[in-house]
Amino acid sequence: MNAPFIVRTRPHIAVIGAGPGGLAAAMLLAARGLRVTIFERDSVVGGRTRTLQAEGGYRFDLGPTFFLYPRVLREIFASCGADLDDEVELIRLDPLYRLIFAGTDPLTIDATPDLDRMEAEIAKINPADAQGLRRFMADNRAKLAAFRPVLERPFDGLADYLSPAMAKGLRHLRPWASVNDDLARHFCDPRTRLAFTFQAKYLGMSPFRCPSLFSILSFLEYEHGIFHPRGGCGAVSAAMARVAERLGVEIRLNAAVERIVFEGNRAAGVDVAGTRHAIDAVVVNADFAHAIPGLIPPVQRPQWPDGKIAAARYSCSTFMLYLGIEGALPGLAHHTILLAEDYRRNLAQIEAGEIPDDPSIYVQAATQTDPSLAPDGHSALYILVPVPNLRNGLDWAATTQHCRRLALDRLKAIGLHDIEPRIRSERIVTPQGWRDDFAVGYGATFNLAHDMRQMLHLRPRNRFGRGRGVYLVGGGTHPGSGLPVIYEGARISTRLLMEDLGVAAAATPGD
Ligand SMILES: Cc1cc2nc3c(=O)[nH]c(=O)nc-3n(C[C@H](O)[C@H](O)[C@H](O)COP(=O)(O)OP(=O)(O)OC[C@H]3O[C@@H](n4cnc5c(N)ncnc54)[C@H](O)[C@@H]3O)c2cc1C
Numbered sequence: 001m002n003a004p005f006i007v008r009t010r011p012h013i014a015v016i017g018a019g020p021g022g023l024a025a026a027m028l029l030a031a032r033g034l035r036v037t038i039f040e041r042d043s044v045v046g047g048r049t050r051t052l053q054a055e056g057g058y059r060f061d062l063g064p065t066f067f068l069y070p071r072v073l074r075e076i077f078a079s080c081g082a083d084l085d086d087e088v089e090l091i092r093l094d095p096l097y098r099l100i101f102a103g104t105d106p107l108t109i110d111a112t113p114d115l116d117r118m119e120a121e122i123a124k125i126n127p128a129d130a131q132g133l134r135r136f137m138a139d140n141r142a143k144l145a146a147f148r149p150v151l152e153r154p155f156d157g158l159a160d161y162l163s164p165a166m167a168k169g170l171r172h173l174r175p176w177a178s179v180n181d182d183l184a185r186h187f188c189d190p191r192t193r194l195a196f197t198f199q200a201k202y203l204g205m206s207p208f209r210c211p212s213l214f215s216i217l218s219f220l221e222y223e224h225g226i227f228h229p230r231g232g233c234g235a236v237s238a239a240m241a242r243v244a245e246r247l248g249v250e251i252r253l254n255a256a257v258e259r260i261v262f263e264g265n266r267a268a269g270v271d272v273a274g275t276r277h278a279i280d281a282v283v284v285n286a287d288f289a290h291a292i293p294g295l296i297p298p299v300q301r302p303q304w305p306d307g308k309i310a311a312a313r314y315s316c317s318t319f320m321l322y323l324g325i326e327g328a329l330p331g332l333a334h335h336t337i338l339l340a341e342d343y344r345r346n347l348a349q350i351e352a353g354e355i356p357d358d359p360s361i362y363v364q365a366a367t368q369t370d371p372s373l374a375p376d377g378h379s380a381l382y383i384l385v386p387v388p389n390l391r392n393g394l395d396w397a398a399t400t401q402h403c404r405r406l407a408l409d410r411l412k413a414i415g416l417h418d419i420e421p422r423i424r425s426e427r428i429v430t431p432q433g434w435r436d437d438f439a440v441g442y443g444a445t446f447n448l449a450h451d452m453r454q455m456l457h458l459r460p461r462n463r464f465g466r467g468r469g470v471y472l473v474g475g476g477t478h479p480g481s482g483l484p485v486i487y488e489g490a491r492i493s494t495r496l497l498m499e500d501l502g503v504a505a506a507a508t509p510g511d
Pocket residue numbers: 016017018019020021022039040041042045046047048049062063064065066067068255256257258285286287291318384438439445446473474475476481482483484486
């Protein structure tokens with residue numbers, strides 16, 4: 001552990017970025033009596049988890065639409081004297097989502113947390129696989145229980161692997177197996193396996209490469225539910241900002257941090273628009289690949305020199321269409337996932353830096369559950385197409401219209417034939433837009449890839465760099481990307497920060 005700082009009466013912590021990780025960290029630190037200032041370069045809070053206000057009164061989530069495993073955020077709210085369920089209405093969805101296996105004879109199933117009904121849905125794919133469901137659930141229940149301690153603690157080095165609890169959890173990593181390999185133990189039909197492994201895409205990864213541990217993603221959906229926060233996931237970020245402000249956090253919008261200033265090896269200030277703010281520690285929530293090279297001098301991060309950041313492996317990107325639609329969308333599910341007929345080819349094309357010719361797409365029609373997101377008699381449609389990140393050098397100025405056409409044409413496969421004449425508002429975000437407008441390095445929307453060479457102590461660490469006083473939160477640090485793990489990461493990093501400052505952290509359940 002690093003030596004404690006000399007503690008002033010009320011240490012001042014700067015949080016760079018008001019994304020989910022930054023907001024959670026600010027709440028936790030302020031609740032322990034620290035003075036916290038969030039500096040956010042944008043004019044709104046939430047980062048990728050924000051609400052987009054579109055012309056004509058339509059509202060969309062910019063990024064996350066699946067709110068999973070609220071337990072972590074509920075605990076964070078409770079430790080701050082607030083109640084998540086008082087601040088945001090969480091609507092549990094059933095069905096969870098509609099899955100369409102594309103092809104000449106498409107197959108549709110409605111995934112449901114009701115296991116009897118789900119067995120019947122799986123039987124539509126392959127009757128032999130229905131009996132694998134309860135085994136899959138039991139197996140992953142045990143896996144999550146064993147692995148939770150790994151997700152709830154920092155990994156500073158090899159010594160962190162030595163405790164018995166770690167050994168038990170890490171056994172489940174099975175680094176030689178992918179999620180797809182792992183699921184073969186339960187389901188024989190490749191389509192059933194896909195129904196329980198496409199969730200690797202939440203990490204921007206292929207189920208054929210993503211470590212087997214991540215079969216817990218689909219388990220979490222079936223066991224703990226998928227929620228739609230009324231108003232969208234952006235409403236959760238807004239609630240976090242509200243609670244943070246109640247706790248005394250100052251949120252400065254349109255305030256990009258230019259650099260972290262070090263005195264010796266200690267973070268001592270942040271520069272914002274020509275003004276230096278003295279600090280005792282800094283929490284960096286800004287996207288790792290985008291921000292770290294500019295914020296922290298290389299001498300302070302010998303483990304992550306610029307060359308290593310540039311050469312790291314990153315998630316795929318996403319091409320986004322946010323459409324305000326006149327009229328209703330009868331029969332459309334809240335979430336629909338269209339899985340390409342040749343899913344492997346779809347992934348291979350993305351990995352090769354090509355736009356898939358027959359892409360998988362994800363469509364959210366949040367107004368099916370939450371009419372507040374569009375004017376009366378209108379609907380809001382969010383379309384996501386996984387595409388290569390910017391490392392492959394695609395020219396997005398030349399590719400955007402092609403991708404838009406591809407996405408609109410794919411809507412027919414989910415039963416939406418008459419959309420184009422009804423479009424009343426339209427916004428596109430390309431990988432280039434993710435980079436230039438939303439400060440996402442390489443447009444890699446799900447951060448650093450979650451492969452075994454970039455996980456645990458090999459991921460940028462929660463207590464970061466060679467000096468003192470810099471902590472990371474967000475998808476680029478341990479445990480990784482996705483809202484529940486980002487919130488958990490904020491607990492880990494703030495615990496380290498408070499330990500280093502000699503401030504008592506709130507107890508984490510399970511500690
Ligand atoms: C399209 C998409 C869909 C997703 N879907 C889901 C989902 O359904 N469920 C799920 O759990 N997760 C999902 N995710 C993943 C993840 O949960 C979100 O991306 C999440 O918002 C990442 O949070 P973060 O804490 O890393 O910070 P970010 O959301 O990246 O926020 C970082 C903040 O830092 C700010 N910043 C950057 N540089 C500076 C600077 N120099 N000074 C000040 N501020 C700065 C940025 O403006 C931003 O506000 C999705 C992501 C995307 C993009």
